[in-house]
Amino acid sequence: GENVEQHPSTLSVQEGDSAVIKCTYSDSASNYFPWYKQELGKRPQLIIDIRSNVGEKKDQRIAVTLNKTAKHFSLHITETQPEDSAVYFCAASKQGGGADGLTFGKGTHLIIQP
Amino acid sequence: NAGVTQTPKFRVLKTGQSMTLLCAQDMNHEYMYWYRQDPGMGLRLIHYSVGEGTTAKGEVPDGYNVSRLKKQNFLLGLESAAPSQTSVYFCASSYLTVGLSEQYFGPGTRLTVT
Numbered sequence: 001g002e003n004v005e006q007h008p009s010t011l012s013v014q015e016g017d018s019a020v021i022k023c024t025y026s027d028s029a030s031n032y033f034p035w036y037k038q039e040l041g042k043r044p045q046l047i048i049d050i051r052s053n054v055g056e057k058k059d060q061r062i063a064v065t066l067n068k069t070a071k072h073f074s075l076h077i078t079e080t081q082p083e084d085s086a087v088y089f090c091a092a093s094k095q096g097g098g099a100d101g102l103t104f105g106k107g108t109h110l111i112i113q114p
Numbered sequence: 115n116a117g118v119t120q121t122p123k124f125r126v127l128k129t130g131q132s133m134t135l136l137c138a139q140d141m142n143h144e145y146m147y148w149y150r151q152d153p154g155m156g157l158r159l160i161h162y163s164v165g166e167g168t169t170a171k172g173e174v175p176d177g178y179n180v181s182r183l184k185k186q187n188f189l190l191g192l193e194s195a196a197p198s199q200t201s202v203y204f205c206a207s208s209y210l211t212v213g214l215s216e217q218y219f220g221p222g223t224r225l226t227v228t
Contacts (some may be wrong), residue, residue: 001173006156032215033137034216034217042220042221043204043220043222044157044204044217044219045217045218046216050217051218081174089157089186100162101147101149101159101162101172101173102147102157102159102217103159103173104149104156104157104158105156106154106155106156107154
């Protein structure tokens with residue numbers, strides 16, 4: 001089955017700096033890659049997703065890049081703010097819409113230092 | 115529009131007891147999922163359903179059963195609870211259509227098995 005590796009497990013950055021979280025996947029048939037943000041005690045919430053026919057997608061301060069050949073994708077957050085502090089999860093799915101469920105990475109705890 | 119709801123929010127079980135977790139969604143989603151979240155492990159798929167009356171196994175199905183008798187409900191059962199099933203359980207749902215594939219998560223059920 002699919003295996004998703006996520007790095008780093010903890011990332012501390014100064015407020016205003018950029019943060020980058022990287023994930024690799026094992027199954028070349030995977031074609032849908034969402035990123036979720038989870039605040040302490042809350043449910044995961046989708047922040048951005050990308051499909052395998054696109055190399056990059058941007059939404060304000062958040063961007064995701066996908067390299068299908070290398071089977072890795074990354075989350076980029078620019079101009080970080082205190083409210084960006086949370087755990088971020090990458091995920092992958094083969095069914096485009098995630099119909100067969102998502103395989104998640106183990107998460108990155110992002111800490112924004114004031 | 116309540117989105118995805120889960121009942122109960124918290125539960126403590128003794129080893130060997132049984133219980134059922136209820137997930138309900140009012141978004142007319144075809145797909146529904148059960149995940150468990152353990153510290154340092156990310157979310158792992160237990161079972162999922164692609165429509166009323168259908169279920170399928172995910173990554174960690176052992177010790178759990180599910181049923182989807184109505185489109186809006188997805189039940190997760192533990193027949194004989196074990197301490198290894200102590201976890202936070204999240205239900206999610208999504209549309210069938212590729213392009214409308216965001217998985218919406220419920221608030222979670224925190225289960226402790228003693």
